[in-house]
Amino acid sequence: MSNNGKLDFLISPEKYFPPDVKRGSLLNNEAFILAVERYLDALSESQYWPSSRIEEFQTLRLRKFTGLIEKKSQFWSQYFHRYGFYPEKAALEDLRNLPVLNRKMLLELGDKTYIRNDSMNLPTFSYYSSGTTGVSLKHFYSEREILINYGVFLFRHPALEKFSIGKLLSRKSFVVLGMPGFKHVFEKDFFYKNFPFIRSQDLDNSDLRKEIYASIRGAAPAFLVGYGSLLAKLAEWIIEDNVQLPIFAVRTTSEPISTTERETIRQITDGPVINMLSGNGVGYIGFECQNNQGCFHINSETNIMEIVNDDRVLPEDGDEGELVITSFAYTLNPVVRYAHNDVGRIFSNSCKCGRTLPLFKFHGRRGYEIVLPSGRKVRMMYLHRLHSNVLMGDARLGRLAKQFQIIQNRIDNLLLLIVPRQKISEAEEMKIRLAITELFNGEKINIEMRCVDVIPNGRGHKPSFFVPLSEFQKRKL
Numbered sequence: 105m106s107n108n109g110k111l112d113f114l115i116s117p118e119k120y121f122p123p124d125v126k127r128g129s130l131l132n133n134e135a136f137i138l139a140v141e142r143y144l145d146a147l148s149e150s151q152y153w154p155s156s157r158i159e160e161f162q163t164l165r166l167r168k169f170t171g172l173i174e175k176k177s178q179f180w181s182q183y184f185h186r187y188g189f190y191p192e193k194a195a196l197e198d199l200r201n202l203p204v205l206n207r208k209m210l211l212e213l214g215d216k217t218y219i220r221n222d223s224m225n226l227p228t229f230s231y232y233s234s235g236t237t238g239v240s241l242k243h244f245y246s247e248r249e250i251l252i253n254y255g256v257f258l259f260r261h262p263a264l265e266k267f268s269i270g271k272l273l274s275r276k277s278f279v280v281l282g283m284p285g286f287k288h289v290f291e292k293d294f295f296y297k298n299f300p301f302i303r304s305q306d307l308d309n310s311d312l313r314k315e316i317y318a319s320i321r322g323a324a325p326a327f328l329v330g331y332g333s334l335l336a337k338l339a340e341w342i343i344e345d346n347v348q349l350p351i352f353a354v355r356t357t358s359e360p361i362s363t364t365e366r367e368t369i370r371q372i373t374d375g376p377v378i379n380m381l382s383g384n385g386v387g388y389i390g391f392e393c394q395n396n397q398g399c400f401h402i403n404s405e406t407n408i409m410e411i412v413n414d415d416r417v418l419p420e421d422g423d424e425g426e427l428v429i430t431s432f433a434y435t436l437n438p439v440v441r442y443a444h445n446d447v448g449r450i451f452s453n454s455c456k457c458g459r460t461l462p463l464f465k466f467h468g469r470r471g472y473e474i475v476l477p478s479g480r481k482v483r484m485m486y487l488h489r490l491h492s493n494v495l496m497g498d499a500r501l502g503r504l505a506k507q508f509q510i511i512q513n514r515i516d517n518l519l520l521l522i523v524p525r526q527k528i529s530e531a532e533e534m535k536i537r538l539a540i541t542e543l544f545n546g547e548k549i550n551i552e553m554r555c556v557d558v559i560p561n562g563r564g565h566k567p568s569f570f571v572p573l574s575e576f577q578k579r580k581l
């Protein structure tokens with residue numbers, strides 16, 4: 105492809121995919137595979153473009169995308185004009201005229217934000233996500249649009265650049281534990297086997313493990329995907345059972361994993377352990393940099409990310425704020441300045457890997473915080489640090505327990521559930537209490553510790569290491 109050809113591909117990828125892309129028709133579909141490979145090829149270059157060129161390109165996509173939804177929808181056309189946003193001459197900064205939308209606002213706006221499908225965008229499909237708030241929100245897509253995006257950005261990762269994605273899409277390669285979001289999109293065509301409802305403790309059952317091992321061998325070489333904690337537990341068992349499995353790559357989803365868990369997972373594959381940020385309704389936002397663990401590059405070719413605090417856009421290297429996303433991918437359910445519910449920051453310095461796509465860091469969900477009696481909040485990132493460095497990471501304490509869960513069940517009470525590996529001594533208990541109390545800066549909160557056999561999965565069958573007070577009250581646990 106010529107340079108102009110690549111640029112056109114990146115601006116209008118939909119022009120280059122076959123018209124009849126739909127779920128159930130993708131396996132071994134040559135036209136689809138060819139388009140995916142060409143798109144990935146163009147992306148492997150654009151990730152090194154100078155930022156001025158990426159911004160120029162984003163401006164073109166922004167104008168095209170907002171122009172299209174302005175034309176198709178009375179709601180969006182009025183919305184843009186009310187806030188002085190004019191698609192045909194829009195600059196990237198003009199996006200800031202528009203309000204930041206959150207889940208609650210989208211729920212209030214209701215169906216009018218969806219755009220009527222046309223023949224290009226058939227068939228459509230929708231699903232509901234519950235989110236951390238428990239209120240379900242409808243996501244409405246053209247199958248074609250979502251498949252073009254998932255089919256490509258799921259594989260947009262440095263560690264996968266040297267592999268043939270075409271081969272991967274010619275057979276059922278995925279073995280999946282839990283129910284990550286891409287199940288809605290890829291299950292029919294590419295899942296060899298899914299174990300949707302298993303919990304960590306189910307893996308103690310050797311028959312189930314045999315079934316999983318057989319699936320991995322059947323899918324060989326398998327792309328293993330699943331909730332972080334499930335994969336970490338499975339990896340422990342694979343090592344314990346001393347089996348060799350043809351695992352080509354591992355991708356953890358839905359929850360952060362500790363360094364110890366990551367190291368365990370690394371031992372079961374010669375291939376990459378892949379970490380990406382994706383969001384309900386937004387798709388793949390960014391991928392972890394291999395030279396900069398814990399930092400992610402934005403998929404700027406399809407998203408614009410801003411960091412916003414109290415309606416103010418924060419500069420690069422500034423304070424932490426909420427991740428706000430505008431996506432160019434979905435014209436039926438437009439994502440225009442959507443507050444994605446993650447907290448983080450963008451860095452301005454260039455990355456040592458040479459990629460020019462901006463680098464960002466994020467920490468879990470807003471609302472996932474311990475509320476102290478004074479009203480002060482202990483944010484998710486501190487809880488993560490506690491979890492990965494002290495509870496699971498610290499060599500001594502990490503050995504004590506298979507799993508921890510912290511539940512805030514009253515404003516002045518935390519319940520700590522532990523699935524122990526061995527009896528916990530008083531000195532060790534003190535150490536755990538101290539590590540948690542340190543977060544409270546002198547405020548008084550009671551910590552109740554309880555050893556249990558099993559920690560039940562939370563909403564959406566996902567295991568969670570922390571249950572905030574709001575969720576505890578809502579679910580009447």
Ligand SMILES: [Zn+2]
Pocket residue numbers: 393394395396401455456457458459
């Ligand atoms: Zn990098």
